[in-house]
Amino acid sequence: VTDTRAESAPTVTATRARTDRLRRAQAAARAAGVDALLVTPGPDLTWLTGYDAVALERLTCLVLPASGDAFLVCPRLELSSAAASPAGGLGIELAAWEETEDPYRLVADRLGAPAVVGVANRMWAEQVLRFRAVLAADQVPAGLVLADLRARKDDAEVAALRDAGQAIDRVHLRMGEWLRPGRTERAVGRDIAQAILDEGHDRVDFTIVAGGPNGASPHHETGDRVLERGDVVVVDIGGTHHAGYCSDCTRTYVLGEAPADFRDYYAVLLAAQVAACEHAGPGVTAESVDRAARDVITQGGYGAAFLHRTGHGIGVETHEEPYIVAGNSTPLAPGNAFSIEPGIYLPGRFGLRLEDIVVATPDGPERLNQAPRDLAVVE
Numbered sequence: 001v002t003d004t005r006a007e008s009a010p011t012v013t014a015t016r017a018r019t020d021r022l023r024r025a026q027a028a029a030r031a032a033g034v035d036a037l038l039v040t041p042g043p044d045l046t047w048l049t050g051y052d053a054v055a056l057e058r059l060t061c062l063v064l065p066a067s068g069d070a071f072l073v074c075p076r077l078e079l080s081s082a083a084a085s086p087a088g089g090l091g092i093e094l095a096a097w098e099e100t101e102d103p104y105r106l107v108a109d110r111l112g113a114p115a116v117v118g119v120a121n122r123m124w125a126e127q128v129l130r131f132r133a134v135l136a137a138d139q140v141p142a143g144l145v146l147a148d149l150r151a152r153k154d155d156a157e158v159a160a161l162r163d164a165g166q167a168i169d170r171v172h173l174r175m176g177e178w179l180r181p182g183r184t185e186r187a188v189g190r191d192i193a194q195a196i197l198d199e200g201h202d203r204v205d206f207t208i209v210a211g212g213p214n215g216a217s218p219h220h221e222t223g224d225r226v227l228e229r230g231d232v233v234v235v236d237i238g239g240t241h242h243a244g245y246c247s248d249c250t251r252t253y254v255l256g257e258a259p260a261d262f263r264d265y266y267a268v269l270l271a272a273q274v275a276a277c278e279h280a281g282p283g284v285t286a287e288s289v290d291r292a293a294r295d296v297i298t299q300g301g302y303g304a305a306f307l308h309r310t311g312h313g314i315g316v317e318t319h320e321e322p323y324i325v326a327g328n329s330t331p332l333a334p335g336n337a338f339s340i341e342p343g344i345y346l347p348g349r350f351g352l353r354l355e356d357i358v359v360a361t362p363d364g365p366e367r368l369n370q371a372p373r374d375l376a377v378v379e
């Protein structure tokens with residue numbers, strides 16, 4: 001049976017966008033003095049080609065010379081998957097290798113003698129070392145070439161992040177169904193994970209449910225602690241939405257009556273988060289966004305308890321450039337998407353964090369999360 005339907009418009013647009021990304025990556029490689037990019041399965045490959053391949057010991061690798069034609073090396077048994085993926089529609093050669101062939105040698109023979117190759121930042125060490133053995137080239141992280149391209153989202157990418165943000169907002173809006181005294185963090189986390197999938201994510205990336213003292217550890221995921229009345233609970237959740245872009249949103253909830261001083265902490269945190277969100281337009285430095293949040297918390301008297309950077313870029317990965325941190329003096333560019341997530345952590349008591357994804361648009365900062373930021377009391 002032949003499928004005679006025309007390619008849908010979004011597919012054509014996506015193909016055009018990816019072809020353009022490949023071209024821009026080649027131009028950036030030339031500008032950086034990198035002769036070829038070697039991109040194994042992971043976020044760089046997904047972003048460049050749409051091929052969300054599983055990372056395996058058998059080599060799959062996009063080879064993108066700074067000048068000349070790209071080709072995708074893949075094991076014979078993965079060829080049909082590669083061809084069926086969006087990468088199959090990009091007009092790049094799919095070079096399959098047989099089980100008894102050496103795919104690294106295959107890449108080396110075709111590449112000639114590059115002086116500098118960029119290896120994908122998430123490439124496995126064993127693959128980096130095997131490329132090092134067959135190519136007499138300096139290896140640099142491909143991120144030197146790709147990170148800045150990936151960090152400037154086009155309209156379709158911003159739309160995908162907006163969809164992901166709205167999906168995770170809907171999960172937060174249902175939190176009262178699950179967050180109950182007497183339940184363990186783990187049980188609540190399982191319910192949240194299911195809801196993340198129900199709201200259109202392909203993958204659950206993390207479910208942090210940190211009640212009481214556990215909230216003082218920013219990346220505590222879930223545990224066996226039973227939630228109690230009066231607990232402060234940090235809920236930081238995210239997944240990879242169906243178009244391939246990530247969600248990440250934190251709200252802090254109180255089960256019933258909050259500890260006496262909690263409202264003071266929360267008021268400072270909210271003011272800090274709002275200040276940084278309003279500041280985060282194009283042209284201001286990443287570190288000034290961090291400062292906008294940190295200054296408010298420091299003036300509130302809790303500066304020492306804000307023990308991490310203010311945020312991270314987000315896209316096909318949950319954490320990518322730009323990092324919103326002191327020392328990053330790079331100005332934000334239109335299309336940059338990143339979290340703003342100040343927190344206050346009080347060992348032995350509780351923690352609180354408030355996180356939204358923000359895009360620096362030409363018109364200023366746009367918040368992609370709309371779940372209410374007022375103190376969320378679950379009765």
Ligand code: ZN
Binds near residue numbers: 236238248249341
């Ligand atoms: Zn988060």
Ligand code: ZN
Binds near residue numbers: 248312
């Ligand atoms: Zn985050």
